[in-house]
Amino acid sequence: MQATGPEEDELFAALARSGARVLLIGRQAMIVLGVPVMTSDYDLWVHIDDIDRLNAAVDPIGLVPNRTSAEARQRGRYVLENDLHVDVMVARAATTKDTDEKVGFDDVWARRQSLSYAPGVDVAVPTLDDLIRTKRWALRQKDISDIQLLEALRRTRTEGQ
Amino acid sequence: MKTARVSKEAEAAWLEPLPPVEFERRLALALAELDGEELENLSSLIGWFQRRYPTPKERLAYARRRYEGWVRAADYAARIK
Numbered sequence: 001m002q003a004t005g006p007e008e009d010e011l012f013a014a015l016a017r018s019g020a021r022v023l024l025i026g027r028q029a030m031i032v033l034g035v036p037v038m039t040s041d042y043d044l045w046v047h048i049d050d051i052d053r054l055n056a057a058v059d060p061i062g063l064v065p066n067r068t069s070a071e072a073r074q075r076g077r078y079v080l081e082n083d084l085h086v087d088v089m090v091a092r093a094a095t096t097k098d099t100d101e102k103v104g105f106d107d108v109w110a111r112r113q114s115l116s117y118a119p120g121v122d123v124a125v126p127t128l129d130d131l132i133r134t135k136r137w138a139l140r141q142k143d144i145s146d147i148q149l150l151e152a153l154r155r156t157r158t159e160g161q
Numbered sequence: 162m163k164t165a166r167v168s169k170e171a172e173a174a175w176l177e178p179l180p181p182v183e184f185e186r187r188l189a190l191a192l193a194e195l196d197g198e199e200l201e202n203l204s205s206l207i208g209w210f211q212r213r214y215p216t217p218k219e220r221l222a223y224a225r226r227r228y229e230g231w232v233r234a235a236d237y238a239a240r241i242k
Contacts, residue, residue, distance in 0.1 A: 031224045032217040036210040059227060098181040098188075115217050123217060129188045139184040142175050148191040152203035155195065159204070 007084060008060045009118065011042070016121045018057030020050035023096055023110050025089070025134050028073065029125040035149045042086040045134075047105055048073055051090060055080070096136035103133045128154055 006011040015022055024032065026043030046054050051069040063080040065072065065088075072078035072090050080086040093104040108130045114122040126134065130152050179187070195203070214220045 005225070008221060008225070009218075028162050028221065028224075034207055034211040034220065036206060036220075036224065036227075036230060038224060040228055097178075098184050117217050121198075139178045139181060140176050141179065141187070144184065144188050144191050147188060148195065149203060151192060151195055152200055153207055155200060156204040156207050 001073045008046070008062075011058070011063075011084065012123055013121050014057045014061055015044075015054070015062075015123065017115075018050075018054050020054040020057065021047035021105075021111060022050065022054055022124065023105075023108065024123050024125050026087075028145060029131055030150065032123060032125055033131070033150075033153065034129065035153055037146070037149065040085075042084065043089070044086060045089045045091075045105060045108070046091050046111065048092055050076075051088075054088070055078075058086075094134070094137050096133060097139050098136055101136070103130065103134065103137075128157075148154065 005050065007082055008083070015024075021027075023045045024043070025045050026041060027037050027039035028042055039151050045056075051065075055059055055065050055069070058080055062082040063086065064082060065080055067075065067078040072088070076087050076091045077087065080088060091105070093102050095102050108126050109124075111127050111130060112124045113127060114124050117123045125131070128150060132147055135147045137143075152158070194200075210220065210223075214223050
């Protein structure tokens with residue numbers, strides 16, 4: 001579901017104060033980086049040891065996990081939901097299905113970019129290269145379109161330097 | 162809040178996984194387009210978006226407004242069919 005402005009503010013504030021290692025991925029991350037695409041989904045990638053910390057932080061704003069932490073660790077993903085629907089990926093690593101490249105959370109987290117959403121509220125997103133790698137996980141037509149846009153962003157940045 | 166409805170066929174074409182070889186083929190074509198006029202078009206769009214909405218919060222708010230408009234338009238189109 002699509003957030004209202006205040007809901008989105010609350011979500012990012014909760015993520016920032018959670019202390020959890022959590023990355024915004026997917027199309028919302030593309031938008032944050034400056035690519036105009038449409039989406040109603042929130043996709044997060046949380047460190048496998050930080051699920052409880054994340055869940056505790058979003059509990060006050062009414063986001064409820066659809067699985068226990070143990071189930072989420074086992075399945076590799078879960079959903080936080082109220083009026084919002086936030087897909088949360090938990091895997092330590094995922095492999096690109098076309099190039100068989102392992103993309104580990106710890107590496108992506110170490111390279112992350114922190115961007116200011118509001119005073120005192122930063123949002124962590126993967127680097128452009130890492131975000132492109134995540135777009136090779138599912139092999140959908142949607143991902144091809146997104147990679148093309150992200151490559152255009154990269155070349156636009158390069159030309160601007 | 163509502164979400165947009167698209168046809169099942171369109172959704173499947175957009176979201177169903179492709180075989181790796183086909184994914185690579187289509188991706189290569191999409192990236193090859195960036196060697197031509199398409200890069201200029203996309204760079205122009207990205208540049209406008211970044212200048213018009215310089216912060217992440219503004220960018221997300223814009224995307225939210227556009228999505229809501231799209232949902233309303235899709236609903237209207239479904240009603241008048």
